[in-house]
Amino acid sequence: MTFPAPFTSSTMGIEPEWIDYNGHFNMAYYNVLFDRAADEIFGMAGLGPDYVKETNNSFFTLETHTSYLRELAPTDRVKIDIQFLDHDHKRVHYVQQMRHAAEGWVACVLEVMVSHVSLTTHKTSNFPDDVAKRIAEIATAHKALPVPAQVGHKIGIPRKS
Numbered sequence: 001m002t003f004p005a006p007f008t009s010s011t012m013g014i015e016p017e018w019i020d021y022n023g024h025f026n027m028a029y030y031n032v033l034f035d036r037a038a039d040e041i042f043g044m045a046g047l048g049p050d051y052v053k054e055t056n057n058s059f060f061t062l063e064t065h066t067s068y069l070r071e072l073a074p075t076d077r078v079k080i081d082i083q084f085l086d087h088d089h090k091r092v093h094y095v096q097q098m099r100h101a102a103e104g105w106v107a108c109v110l111e112v113m114v115s116h117v118s119l120t121t122h123k124t125s126n127f128p129d130d131v132a133k134r135i136a137e138i139a140t141a142h143k144a145l146p147v148p149a150q151v152g153h154k155i156g157i158p159r160k161s
Contacts, residue, residue: 001134003044003141006081009037011101013077025072031064034096034110037080045138046131055128056119062091065111067150072108077101084139085147089126090116092135095151109150 018029042048042059052058072078079101086093091113098108118125127135 001137003134003138005141005145006083006097007041007044007138007142009040009080009082011077011079012036014072014074016074019074023074025074025076027066027068030066030068030098030108031110033078033098034080034112037082037096038094038112041082041138045134046128051131052119057125058117058119059092059114060117062113062115064113065150065153065155067109067153068107069109070105070107072098072100076107078107083142083145083147084135085142085151087135087139089132090124092139095148097148106148109148111151111153 012033014025014029014033018026018032020026039048047059077100078098081097081099082094083097084092084094093113094111096110096112097106098110099106115124116127116131117123126132
């Protein structure tokens with residue numbers, strides 16, 4: 001199977017109840033859209049809802065880092081590019097870039113690490129061979145893509161010497 005590089009999600013809108021008292025797209029709901037986009041690519045890798053029902057395994061988020069770059073308006077529509085950066089037998093490290101659907105500028109970047117988990121034991125476990133193969137194929141397709149500057153960014157207040 002050939003995987004797009006990067007993977008681009010379906011177009012999504014900002015729901016009216018996600019606008020906070022400042023009139024802004026509330027930061028919590030950026031993650032809802034990122035999560036929906038991740039469901040699309042991980043479904044392609046074989047980790048969709050049917051996989052969870054059939055195997056009693058899933059994947060959980062271990063860590064994230066969000067960079068808000070440009071404000072989205074309540075009526076904006078977005079697409080999310082996803083790039084697999086690295087993987088091993090039980091984890092995937094990836095980055096998502098939320099783009100304005102019509103104009104293409106990046107509004108937000110989310111770096112993520114997930115791990116495969118047995119829902120029976122609640123411990124990490126290896127991806128099944130067929131899923132691991134698809135994850136490796138996606139990562140290979142994404143290997144030549146430039147890595148966004150926000151990946152690996154350390155948060156902190158720089159101090160002058």
